[in-house]
Each structure stands twice: as C-alpha cells, then as structure tokens.
Amino acid sequence: MSNDINIEIKQISGGVLAPKGFKASGVASGIKQSGNKDIALLVSDKTASAAAVFTTNKVAAAPVFLSKKHLVDGKARAVVINSGNANACTGKQGDENAQKMADITAEVLAIDPDEVIVSSTGIIGVQLPMKKIEDGIKLAAGKLYNGIGADAAEAIMTTDTFPKEYAVSFMVNGSEVRVGGMAKGSGMIEPNMATMLAFVTTDARVTADILKQSLKNSVDKSFNSITVDGDTSTNDMVAVLANGESGIEIEHDAVEAFQEALDQVCIELAKLIVRDGEGATKFIEVNVTGAADDADAKKAAKAIANSNLVKTAFFGQDANWGRIVAAAGYSSAEVDKDKVDVYYGDEKLLESGQPVDYDAAKVDEVLKAKDIKIKVDLNLGKGSARVWTCDFSYDYVKINAEYHT
C-alpha cells in the first residue's frame, strides 16, 4: 500500500448523510397503522455509480425485480423505501405498483425513473395503498432540503426497536472520503443476504464494477455473517451509491482502503441488526477456526448460530457446549469428533472432543455478560469464520406469535 493512504478508518456521525452530496428524509404516510414513519427517500445530488445485492429467495418481491432492472447500468440517483408493506406475493398489480413508486419518485425529483431504486418491507400479500404512497413520497420530497438521515433510518424500520446508522471516513492523498449507511433488520435475519435492508452512501468516485465487487466482499463479511432466526425474506437488499462528490477516485491502492471502510460500515450495521434481534438479550460472536477451509468454517459457524437449542441455552445462561458440538456435527462441515476444542471466552471447556476441568466462575462471568464470544476449533485445517447471532428468548416467540396478519 502506498504511503499516501491513511488506511485508518475513523467513525463519524451522520449516517447516510455523512458523505457529501446526499439528501434524505423520512415521513409518516399512514401505511403503518401506528402512525410511525414509513416512507424514506435517499437522493444523490448527481447520478451515482450504484450496486446492490438482493435476496436469494425465489419468492422475491416486486420491488426486488424492478430494482435489479434499474441497476443493470450500474447507475442510480435515488432510493425510495416504504415500510409496513412488502409488496410481495402481489402479482401483476404488485409489479405495476413498484413501477409507480419509481415513477412518482422520478417525477417529484425530476429525474429518470430508471435511476430510482425501489424497496419495500413489511406485511406480505397485501397491495400497496398507492394513494398514501404517492402522498408520502411527495411529502418526503418536500423535506429533502433540510432532511435528516435519522428520519430515513426510522422510516425503514418494521419490528426494529431503534434506527441503525453508521458512518466512517478515511483519507486518500490528503482528502477525506466518507462512507455512511442505514439499515433495518430485527427478525428474519440470516446469512445469504436477504432479510434486511441496508443503504450505503459514499462520496468516493468509484466505477460500477469496483463498487459491485467491493459490496459483494463487504456483504459476505457482514450481512451474510449474521443470523437472528434463520429465515430469509422475500424483499431484502443492500444497495450502495457512490456519487464522487469528494473528488477522490477509488483506484489502485485506494481500493483497499475503500474496501475496509465499506466493510466497517456494513459490519457495524449488521451487528446493530443482531443487537436488535427480536427478543434478544445477548449478542453472541461465534468463531470457528481450524476448519478444512473457510467455507466449511462458515457452515459450522452458521449451524451453531442458527441452532434454537444453542440460542435458548445462551438465554438460559447455561454452558451447554454439547449443543454447540452437536450443531457443528450436523452441519455439512468436516468434523472429527475427537479433535474438537470449545472455548467460552478464553476458557476451554472441551479439548479433543472431551470435557476438561474449567474455571466455572469464569465461564459464569462469560455467560452473564451481554456480549459473549465462543470459539470452536475443529483442529483440521486453516479455515476460519466469524458469525454474529443473538439468543432466543420468550419475547421472540411473543413478538412473532402476536404479529398478526
């Protein structure tokens, strides 16, 4: 790396509005019966390079198909998002309504509809209330001039209990470049993308190709490394817009710095999603090392992080390492039962597949904390992975049993 680049990433405030040349707003249009904010707009002053990663669910929602189409050229100018209604399983009318959302947004912003990314989240199988959507987009557009990023972050929430924003800056050739983002998550979060919304802005100048690859890399390390309940949804996407307003081109050595900044924004947003997991009382980092390869490590880590039995044991603050080993064992990862080590924090509880004496007080301390790290060393190779998850409490059941259609 060249000496001109200070790869030190600095956290800054401002979320999606931390980078120069973006505006955002969030309003209540009445889609949500609660009267909470439900329409967000995010607009770049200029046409931006853009890329996105979408849900892999085969029953993807109408806005997912539309946004994919609009991003074929690697460019976008605005994102319109509604919460409270997913516009999924809504057939031909759903497709038309997604298109209308783009058209309305384009009209009020005086831009091309193809430059609009459309995103929806909420209840499945109900047509969008288009009059409310239209009024809401117009209202949101009127608030852009002095718009507040936090309003947009709030307007994309569903069962989230707090808005999620994060931003960083780094220096290239003495000039500051910024990357910011907002996300929504809560339940239904699992690796393999899907099941959350995140929108990232940057004032770096980045080609669509580099942006696409950088986003993919970051998403693998962040949104695809978290899990709340293993379900993947019909709607979700992570999109990034790079408008170049910092004047700094991301090329050569700067690519690495940009990647790191984008990683950090995506990872911190992903972690906030886990922290806000439905009913979560614990934040758990699952490390798997010594796997045959990284892919195997991720399979084992995901199996552990997704296990209801593991997650309820953490809620119960119990050192039930048996459930952890069993989950690794039924994952498709290579596992030799006589080689597995398991650590809670720094305390080793299992060595070469057999329980060892450990300091119960220390393990108790680990389990009582809100943030817990566990490590499973498969002792087979050099593969490793890190996955974040939350525990599984009564409130998860409550929230999801009482969320009525």
Add this chain to the structure above:
Amino acid sequence: MSNDINIEIKQISGGVLAPKGFKASGVASGIKQSGNKDIALLVSDKTASAAAVFTTNKVAAAPVFLSKKHLVDGKARAVVINSGNANACTGKQGDENAQKMADITAEVLAIDPDEVIVSSTGIIGVQLPMKKIEDGIKLAAGKLYNGIGADAAEAIMTTDTFPKEYAVSFMVNGSEVRVGGMAKGSGMIEPNMATMLAFVTTDARVTADILKQSLKNSVDKSFNSITVDGDTSTNDMVAVLANGESGIEIEHDAVEAFQEALDQVCIELAKLIVRDGEGATKFIEVNVTGAADDADAKKAAKAIANSNLVKTAFFGQDANWGRIVAAAGYSSAEVDKDKVDVYYGDEKLLESGQPVDYDAAKVDEVLKAKDIKIKVDLNLGKGSARVWTCDFSYDYVKINAEYHT
C-alpha cells in the same frame, strides 16, 4: 398382490411386546436425579434378524459406533438403553463404557456381546455412572420374565411427557404377524434421522437384507418426515428386530404387507414424537404438492416445517401464509412465485402467487384446532411430500433455556 394376504393392518396393544417371543423391562438405576426409570432392556427369545438407521451427525456418540459394529452381521438378540446420559463427547472412556454396557447385558442374559445393541440418550459430555448402569441392567434383567413394555418405553424418555408405543398386526396365509414399537423424542427432532430413539420388534421371519431395506423405506416416510426444532442429535437410532416367532416368512407378496405394517408403526410413533414436541400446542401436517419431484417437495416442506416464523405464527393462531411462501422460496426447491397456491385446511388463501378472498371463519376454525393441515401446491410437477411438525410456544424456550447442564 396375492389374495392370500390380507393387507388390512389392524392396530393392537402391547407395543414392543405385541409380537411373540420378546421380553422387555424398564427400571430406575439412579442415573436420573429425578429417580425416574432410566434403564430399558428389550430381548428376543431367539437371535433375530436386525437392522438400524443411525444419526448422520458427525459427532456421533460412543454407543452409535458400537451398535453399528454389532449390526454388521444383520443379527441381534437384545437392546440395552439408558436415558439421562448420552455417552457422547466422552472419548476413549466413553467407547469403553459402551462396550461394558454390551458386556454386562450379554453376561446377565447369557448371550454374546456382539448380539447386543447399545443406546444412550441424555446429557452430553459426562461419563456414564457405570456402577449404576451395571446395577440397573441386572435389576432390569431380573424383571424381564414378567416385564411390561410400557416400563421400557418409560425408561427411554428424557424430556418426553408420555411414553410412546404402537403396534399392529396383519395376516399372511391365515396366520397373524405382529409389528410393535416404542420411541422417545421431544426436542431436537428433525428429518434426516438422528435425534430420536425408536425400537421396533416383529415376529415375522425376515432376512436381514429385506429388513434393512424395509426399515430405510419406513424411516423416510416417518422419522425423517418430522421436525420439532431442526436440530439433529449425536445419539439417535431406529432399530428393528425380527425374530420369526410367528413362523411366517416375509417374502414375495408378503413383503408389501410387512412394509405397510412397518410404515404404520413408524409413522404413528413419529407422530407421537411430534405431538410431544417441547412446548407444542399444535400438531401440523405440511403437504407440498406439484413440486418438480418428490425430493424438491420434501425440501420445501421441511423448510416450512422448520421455520421459526411459521411455527410461532401457528402458536399465535394467525393465517400468516406469507411466512409459508417465504420459507418455500428460500428452500432449495424449484419455486415459481406466480404459480404457488396455499391452503389452510380446504380453504385456498393464495392462488398463483396472489391472495384470494377466503372464508375467514373457516380459516379461523382451522387455526383454532389442535390438528392443522396446510397444503402448498407449487404447480410445477408431480412431486409431493408430507411432513409433520408442531408449533413453537413460550414453553419451548422455557424448557430449553432451563434445561441446565
């Protein structure tokens, strides 16, 4: 099929002791702190043909490895089972202890240790209390003469709330043949075998090869078609012993009748396991039809049956078909979102991927019942599958958070 065979299967009482020439008992040896029964013996008067299907978990327990070895010759005489301790993650000493269980059983029954199937279920990572095991096996052996099948069924329980037994008979050439079984399950039940114990007896005379294939067929339709929480355990097995005491050879047309009888015993035991799912308040049958093939149908059905969001919605008695469609969509099955139909009972809620008007009172009735059937027609091909699951209640979390190691 020949006219000599009455393929009508009749339910009879007696569980594993319904077939002739078997003895069973169950005693409390003190492995369980509760003082409940924890050692079961199941013995055939003569050496029997035997077959078993074992957990696919790579961290399989010591008794699994031993029993596999003992079944290589397709013969067995006795099964010894302890509950309260899984003898899993117990290393070399665990292997030795499993062998000792076979040796002690062989000694008290005056048979060969290789004729003994050994099975354990319970806590992971703790060495078996061998003195209690030894005393328990001897005590159980002493009770075989007037042994009661229900005692054995009780002695294999862990978090189960009731013992699970089932038996049937059918006629071949005017003679009665019987098939009976017992099972334990509760949490950690998921397709792909593993995570439950079931022991089936029959007085049919069956070659080891036919027995093995018949068992595999039955397990696919029963224990591999249920799910409680998606976790698969380290220990579990389904074993069948055929001692020939009815004098009836299972060959030619009788193979089909035997298969049906074995299917019925396995399916009914599997359903009992789901009904006793930890915290379950509903019994749910998930039918998937119109899939590209049967394997695809099973993938979609399992994704639906394993979804925490689907299961909590049933607990909440909510017709949240969106979660069902989303689960089918993220399964690896082929799904065309514009072709999917969804039924609750006989009421169609979704047609060609779009919500339709339905009789809300009828759907409400379906959801309020204890037994619920849903159907997802993918409208793509002729593949179908049926999977049984239960809902997901507060008590699931309670049981699993409070089950301390």
